[in-house]
Amino acid sequence: MIENNDKISRHQLCTLLIINLFGTTSLTLPRYGAEAAGTDGWIAILGAVALACLFVFVITRLTKRFPDSTFVEFTEKIVTKPVAIAISLVLCGLLIVFSALELRMFGEIVKQTLLNRTPLGVITATMLLTVVYSARKGYECRARMAEIFIFLIFIPIIILILFAIPQVDLHNLGPIFTTSPKEVVTGSVQISMKFSVLILLLVGGSFLAKDQRKHVGRSVILAVILVGIVDILLFFLTMGSFGETGTVESLWPVMNLMQIIDIPILEIERQDALMMVFWILTEFTLINEYVFFAGIILQKIFRKRSHRKFLLPLVPVIFILSFIPPGVMETFAWMDAVYFWTGILFLLPIPLLLLLISKGRGLKEDGYDQSY
Amino acid sequence: MIRTHTRKNIITVSMSNVLDQNIQNYEMLLQDCDDVVKRLMPLEGDGGFRIYISYIDVMVDRRVIEESLLEQFLAYTHQQHMQTPTNKSFITFLKDSGVATADVKESDDFNAVISAVLSGDTILFIENSSKALIVATRAWPNRGVGTTETEKVVRGPKEAFSETIRFNTILIRRRIRDTRLKVKQKQMGVRSKTDIALMYMEDLVRPDILQEVQRRLSLYDIDSVMETGTIEQLIEDKWYSPFPQLQFTERPDKAASAILEGRIVVVVDTTPFVLILPATLNSFLQASEDYYNRWGISSFIRVLRYIAMFLALCTPGLYIALTTFHPAMVPSSLIFSIAASRQGVPFYATVEVILMELAFELLREAGLRLPTAVGHTVGIVGGLIIGQAAVEANIASPIVVIVVSITAIASFSIPNDSMVSAIRLCKYWIIFLSAILGLYGFMLAMLTILIHLTGLRSFGIPYLSPFAFRGVNQGEDLKDSIVRMPIFTMKRRPIYSQPGHRKRLYSRVDTWSEREDWDAAETHEMEAREESRQDD
Numbered sequence: 013m014i015e016n017n018d019k020i021s022r023h024q025l026c027t028l029l030i031i032n033l034f035g036t037t038s039l040t041l042p043r044y045g046a047e048a049a050g051t052d053g054w055i056a057i058l059g060a061v062a063l064a065c066l067f068v069f070v071i072t073r074l075t076k077r078f079p080d081s082t083f084v085e086f087t088e089k090i091v092t093k094p095v096a097i098a099i100s101l102v103l104c105g106l107l108i109v110f111s112a113l114e115l116r117m118f119g120e121i122v123k124q125t126l127l128n129r130t131p132l133g134v135i136t137a138t139m140l141l142t143v144v145y146s147a148r149k150g151y152e153c154r155a156r157m158a159e160i161f162i163f164l165i166f167i168p169i170i171i172l173i174l175f176a177i178p179q180v181d182l183h184n185l186g187p188i189f190t191t192s193p194k195e196v197v198t199g200s201v202q203i204s205m206k207f208s209v210l211i212l213l214l215v216g217g218s219f220l221a222k223d224q225r226k227h228v229g230r231s232v233i234l235a236v237i238l239v240g241i242v243d244i245l246l247f248f249l250t251m252g253s254f255g256e257t258g259t260v261e262s263l264w265p266v267m268n269l270m271q272i273i274d275i276p277i278l279e280i281e282r283q284d285a286l287m288m289v290f291w292i293l294t295e296f297t298l299i300n301e302y303v304f305f306a307g308i309i310l311q312k313i314f315r316k317r318s319h320r321k322f323l324l325p326l327v328p329v330i331f332i333l334s335f336i337p338p339g340v341m342e343t344f345a346w347m348d349a350v351y352f353w354t355g356i357l358f359l360l361p362i363p364l365l366l367l368l369i370s371k372g373r374g375l376k377e378d379g380y381d382q383s384y
Numbered sequence: 385m386i387r388t389h390t391r392k393n394i395i396t397v398s399m400s401n402v403l404d405q406n407i408q409n410y411e412m413l414l415q416d417c418d419d420v421v422k423r424l425m426p427l428e429g430d431g432g433f434r435i436y437i438s439y440i441d442v443m444v445d446r447r448v449i450e451e452s453l454l455e456q457f458l459a460y461t462h463q464q465h466m467q468t469p470t471n472k473s474f475i476t477f478l479k480d481s482g483v484a485t486a487d488v489k490e491s492d493d494f495n496a497v498i499s500a501v502l503s504g505d506t507i508l509f510i511e512n513s514s515k516a517l518i519v520a521t522r523a524w525p526n527r528g529v530g531t532t533e534t535e536k537v538v539r540g541p542k543e544a545f546s547e548t549i550r551f552n553t554i555l556i557r558r559r560i561r562d563t564r565l566k567v568k569q570k571q572m573g574v575r576s577k578t579d580i581a582l583m584y585m586e587d588l589v590r591p592d593i594l595q596e597v598q599r600r601l602s603l604y605d606i607d608s609v610m611e612t613g614t615i616e617q618l619i620e621d622k623w624y625s626p627f628p629q630l631q632f633t634e635r636p637d638k639a640a641s642a643i644l645e646g647r648i649v650v651v652v653d654t655t656p657f658v659l660i661l662p663a664t665l666n667s668f669l670q671a672s673e674d675y676y677n678r679w680g681i682s683s684f685i686r687v688l689r690y691i692a693m694f695l696a697l698c699t700p701g702l703y704i705a706l707t708t709f710h711p712a713m714v715p716s717s718l719i720f721s722i723a724a725s726r727q728g729v730p731f732y733a734t735v736e737v738i739l740m741e742l743a744f745e746l747l748r749e750a751g752l753r754l755p756t757a758v759g760h761t762v763g764i765v766g767g768l769i770i771g772q773a774a775v776e777a778n779i780a781s782p783i784v785v786i787v788v789s790i791t792a793i794a795s796f797s798i799p800n801d802s803m804v805s806a807i808r809l810c811k812y813w814i815i816f817l818s819a820i821l822g823l824y825g826f827m828l829a830m831l832t833i834l835i836h837l838t839g840l841r842s843f844g845i846p847y848l849s850p851f852a853f854r855g856v857n858q859g860e861d862l863k864d865s866i867v868r869m870p871i872f873t874m875k876r877r878p879i880y881s882q883p884g885h886r887k888r889l890y891s892r893v894d895t896w897s898e899r900e901d902w903d904a905a906e907t908h909e910m911e912a913r914e915e916s917r918q919d920d
Contacts, residue, residue, distance in 0.1 A: 292831075
């Protein structure tokens with residue numbers, strides 16, 4: 013029989029990654045782009061995508077040396093066990109905080125667009141339980157779900173976006189190349205931190221099936237570029253519709269964009285709610301990713317056979333954490349901070365350091381293949 | 385009373401050399417079984433042998449008994465000039481030339497003897513022999529090969545399986561005349577001793593799945609197996625899933641094509657339904673007619689069926705979510721007319737929908753069990769009188785009646801009944817969450833169902849393949865999923881079959897364009913033949 017071995021294909025890994033990257037970046041990236049470089053924001057986003065590709069390159073180089081181990085295990089081989097556990101715990105903590113903040117954010121968006129009178133706790137709790145239910149099923153099931161979601165998310169959202177094109181005022185997009193290169197570069201670095209989901213590749217790499225390990229880096233970079241293209245398109249659309257000030261002032265510019273578009277056949281007034289419906293799937297996948305990997309890291313640290321027993325105890329922790337930020341603005345600020353620190357620590361320096369040390373010490377596992 | 389059976393219903397009595405002893409044991413076991421015919425026949429030969437013959441009336445073919453057994457015996461007794469046979473040669477004589485039928489066995493196992501009688505065979509005990517002869521005379525009461533009642537088609541064979549296992553295996557064998565079609569028969573049910581048969585293509589079936597089926601079947605000693613449903617529930621992967629993990633059918637053509645896809649068919653005696661395993665969500669939406677009609681219309685109907693599945697599952701939940709939580713998401717003119725039609729209805733939309741859904745379920749159940757003549761009346765009473773009267777009495781709004789009817793019609797267009805049941809159950813879960821959390825709850829309900837489905841497997845095959853398992857089998861399985869591609873493009877067997885034995889269509893035209901130019905190819909071939917003839 014085809015065993016449920018929690019092995020996924022390269023294609024599934026990329027699908028999950030596309031959904032997650034899209035989930036973390038697309039709603040807000042136009043705002044960050046506009047904040048950083050105004051009308052030149054798209055260059056900043058472009059730079060951020062390039063940086064993200066660099067991160068992917070380093071991370072996949074590292075994980076490819078240890079195809080059968082997760083982050084916890086290979087860090088232990090490269091640096092010592094206590095250091096490895098310390099780093100892993102930090103990573104796990106970050107994931108838990110991420111999931112809590114993302115959950116809060118999700119609850120706020122749902123409350124704002126769909127359920128005005130429902131208590132926030134009900135929304136977040138139901139979501140969290142659904143997420144844990146899915147995380148319990150393991151990586152393979154999540155990957156299969158992603159394969160279905162990719163259609164449910166992208167096709168409707170792209171159609172909705174197409175309807176936004178008539179709103180674009182080309183005057184809003186200019187002038188270009190007016191921001192100083194320094195600002196653009198800082199913007200790029202800041203925006204690239206929004207691609208922090210990529211750190212999950214550190215843990216996820218070991219779930220690839222044996223025959224799927226070739227050219228992982230290449231596929232993942234393609235996925236990042238794909239999301240980058242969608243992001244830049246969204247940037248143009250929001251900038252074109254709202255202008256610089258409008259984009260900067262809005263919390264979720266893409267949501268606002270959805271509100272103003274007209275869908276010719278369906279005469280409905282709440283397109284943003286319609287988009288929200290599909291958006292739920294993206295957020296679900298994202299929170300699910302964080303919770304699942306937090307469980308996996310805990311499993312590897314405590315050397316248990318299954319990650320399942322760690323998931324339910326995480327529920328109250330995440331639930332309570334999600335209530336700590338007093339409001340939406342604070343959630344945003346905290347999230348930016350966590351993104352920043354995660355990015356600063358785990359996106360480049362730690363993987364690069366580990367890669368160099370393991371190269372220097374000649375550490376690698378069987379099955380290491382050189383292909384990129 | 386002497387204990388004659390073990391816990392597993394194995395008879396503890398053994399055969400003896402003495403005829404009287406055997407008869408005594410036999411009659412003790414079959415005491416008060418008045419349907420069994422038992423007769424001691426003295427054969428008037430020189431030795432004065434006695435034989436004991438027994439069978440169950442009506443379960444046997446009387447003509448076989450009379451012509452091939454009794455007449456032979458009589459003839460034998462009149463052959464006075466024949467030498468007195470010894471006991472041994474007598475049993476050989478009976479077996480070789482005394483019985484005019486091919487299917488004769490010797491047995492020294494009392495269990496086999498008893499079970500043969502109970503299955504409709506005739507047994508003979510012979511003087512001074514510890515072996516009994518079992519003559520196959522089975523002729524069970526049956527209703528022949530009927531027409532399909534649950535899976536009707538416009539185009540395609542109309543014959544259906546019936547209650548006799550042998551008919552059923554033959555209906556399949558007739559369609560696959562291949563020595564590699566195996567029929568592995570065993571008995572299940574400690575008391576019912578029901579015959580079941582596993583049918584599969586030896587080279588196409590996945591050996592691991594076959595092994596797993598056999599293992600799971602051997603796990604239980606159950607009293608009786610009355611229907612395939614019993615077996616289905618014993619061997620399915622997840623008992624708590626509302627979704628069926630094995631498929632049933634009463635169409636031999638469907639079973640045969642499933643076998644040719646590398647799947648295993650379980651035929652059970654006494655029921656006209658056979659089980660097909662493994663099954664995926666996709667397989668429940670394939671009807672056999674899809675392959676007989678041309679691909680355009682088949683694909684169209686497939687798409688329609690998937691939409692129907694979505695509608696049957698979601699319409700009530702979506703209605704509740706949209707009207708009670710997010711009226712702004714409904715086109716404004718429509719929401720006004722909905723609001724107008726709901727005027728005077730005393731219930732919440734949720735209560736209204738659940739009431740009407742339950743009323744429909746009642747109607748369906750009532751119509752199902754009643755005799756056909758009365759069944760129509762139920763339709764009229766339910767559909768016309770209650771539907772219209774409920775609206776006029778302001779118990780339900782017309783829009784809810786429409787919602788319920790859409791759900792019902794959509795559920796009727798799904799070809800498999802157990803899938804419909806699953807959807808009926810899940811529908812209420814969606815209604816429940818939608819009523820609490822609106823569209824968000826609706827999405828949550830869909831998510832939980834989807835999560836459940838992604839984790840579900842049927843004998844190791846992911847339930848959502850090929851949709852969520854796309855890389856497998858070179859993506860070929862998608863050609864027979866939401867759409868049904870032309871037959872000549874479906875060159876590989878689906879994922880159920882053994883890897884390495886997946887090619888099912890070899891064609892002598894390679895490309896589509898070549899096929900387009902079918903006539904030209906033919907003319908070309910004819911010209912070539914002409915030329916070669918002239919050369920000769």
